[in-house]
Every structure is written in structure tokens, then in C-alpha cells.
Amino acid sequence: MKRLFGHLNNEPIFEYTIFNQNNHAVSILNYGGIIRKWMAPDRDGHISNIVLGFETIDEYVASSPYFGAIIGRHAGRIDGGTFRIEDKTYSLAKNDGANHLHGGNRGFDRHLWQVEQDDQRLTLTRTSPHMEEGYPGELDVRVTYELTEEGELVITYEATTTETTVCNLTNHTYFQLGRIGETVAAQELTMMADAFAPIRKDSIPTGERIPVEGTLFDFRRPRLLGTGFHKLDEQLEHAQGGYDHPFFLSETDEPQATLFDPDSGRRLTVKTDAPVLVVYSGNQLDGSLTLKEGKIPQYGAICLETQHLPNEINEVTTSSAILSPGETYRTRTTYQVTTD
Numbered sequence: 001m002k003r004l005f006g007h008l009n010n011e012p013i014f015e016y017t018i019f020n021q022n023n024h025a026v027s028i029l030n031y032g033g034i035i036r037k038w039m040a041p042d043r044d045g046h047i048s049n050i051v052l053g054f055e056t057i058d059e060y061v062a063s064s065p066y067f068g069a070i071i072g073r074h075a076g077r078i079d080g081g082t083f084r085i086e087d088k089t090y091s092l093a094k095n096d097g098a099n100h101l102h103g104g105n106r107g108f109d110r111h112l113w114q115v116e117q118d119d120q121r122l123t124l125t126r127t128s129p130h131m132e133e134g135y136p137g138e139l140d141v142r143v144t145y146e147l148t149e150e151g152e153l154v155i156t157y158e159a160t161t162t163e164t165t166v167c168n169l170t171n172h173t174y175f176q177l178g179r180i181g182e183t184v185a186a187q188e189l190t191m192m193a194d195a196f197a198p199i200r201k202d203s204i205p206t207g208e209r210i211p212v213e214g215t216l217f218d219f220r221r222p223r224l225l226g227t228g229f230h231k232l233d234e235q236l237e238h239a240q241g242g243y244d245h246p247f248f249l250s251e252t253d254e255p256q257a258t259l260f261d262p263d264s265g266r267r268l269t270v271k272t273d274a275p276v277l278v279v280y281s282g283n284q285l286d287g288s289l290t291l292k293e294g295k296i297p298q299y300g301a302i303c304l305e306t307q308h309l310p311n312e313i314n315e316v317t318t319s320s321a322i323l324s325p326g327e328t329y330r331t332r333t334t335y336q337v338t339t340d
Contacts, residue, residue: 076310
């Protein structure tokens, strides 16, 4: 289904909705590839939205903290807004203090995408011009969203370039499996990750790899998210009282992360071939955003962003985020919602 969502600079913004036979419906905008709604049943069959989203395009332009958007060319922060490839330094927008964040002042989240719909699949494409936001190479990007009958939203990212560049794509959906307007403190997170990347005060990963054993970052067994909120821990303080950290995922055929809401019975699993999962627990949400469902408090949702390690381009000589001509960037992530 396709409907007009609004206009931006006289350009029509459309919302596309894909359905399955089990009462799931996912709505996606051609602006930013934004996942605006995911309607899903709880254990009692009551259907409600499980992601944060606005009702108008003006709200997305004015105040969205990347709600549901495709993030690129590079997810996360890049130290000082610079990186080097083949002895050449590139300068990017510094849109997060002294650093570069989520693709710059006008990243992929703020562009219109071409959309083709084929039943329960959407294919979004755009070409990022050479030196857009300071990134070298013309980058052709294809992102597909497919909703299965099993409640899986499968996201596939592909990209090719005309010059050696960096590419690190993700989706920035804010999940709230319970009631929008409440916090995720009572939801349980499980993650197959033996180590995490500590961050500096400006949220740049230090490049270290710290074992989770004996820390507030150990989610190898189910743990309430709220047990880490506002704790006297330097790393949590760097992230404004919660999580905004990359976790190094174990290689497995099983889902690497599970989020469970005991009240609704909804369970979200994440399976990916990306090496890192950035967990962001909505620490910077402060009640100033009002959605259709109400005001969004701190910790009002959680983002589970699959990607390569942010700022890796400045930490190692052979970053996995480097993409060269003739290569294809490709990652795949499956978010599945079921009920207990």
C-alpha cells in the first residue's frame, strides 16, 4: 500500500506499508528510508505500534533523533571529522561537537530514496554523489526491506563505489516493545557478545576491546536494561547514564540479541552478519518529544544498530568499513517479533 504522507520542498513524501498474514504491518517512508511504524500483536492479540515515529514530515525534519532512518555513509562517530585513505585526508562535517556523526549534516536519513514495491518487499535506492558530505566516490546504494510471514523484517544493504571510500550502513529504529511513553527499564536484553568497545566522554570508541565478564555490559544471560541505568560507572556516565556502546558479536547461526518485554510478551530477536551491535538505550531522550502516543521519557526506547565499529577507520590500517571499486558492500540483518 502506498499513500501520500506530505510534501517537502514541493516534493511528495510517500509512505509504503507492507503486511503479512499474522497482523504485522511495517510502514516506511521514501524520506530517509524511515521505518515509521511497525504494528504487531502482543500475547493477547492486541495490536499496537512498537517503534517511535512522527505523524508529519515537518516533525522529522525539525526534531527527529534519527527515528527509524537509514544511516550512512558512515554510522556512528568519526573522530575529528577526518579520516585517511591511501595517504589522503578527507574532512567531513563536524555535526556532533568536534566529531562527525551518522553521515553528516545531511546524511542518508535526510534524502529522498527511489522505492519499488513488490508485494511484501520494498527496494530503496539512491546514488550518493562524489564528495557528498566530504566522502570520496560516487556510491550507489540499495536497501531492501522484506516482511515475512514469521514476523521477520529482513534488511539487506548493498553498495558499490567509483573510488575507495568508507561505507558503514545501519538502521536507527527506536524499539519499544511495551507501551510507547514508558521506559524500557523493565525489558530484558540478551546478547551473544563477550566484549564491548569502551567510549570516551564524547562517545568516540577508544579502539579497545573489553571483556564483558564482571561488568554492567554482560548481557550473555537475560538482564533487565534498567540495572545499568544511572549506575556509578564511568562508561555509563560517558553515555549520559545508559548504554551507547558497540558490542562485538559472536559468530553464530543463532540470533545474536534478544529483547523481551514481560508485560506484552513481545520478543524481538536480532540476527546479522555485521560484526558489531551498537546498543543505544535512549539516554538523550528527555521528554521534549511528543508523539501521537504521548511524551517520550529518557530510556523511552532502545536502538539495536548492526554495523561495523564506529571510527574504526581511524584506529586500524585495514578497516572493514573501507570499500574499493569492484567490491560490493553487503550486510543483512533480520529483526523478528514474536510473542510468548
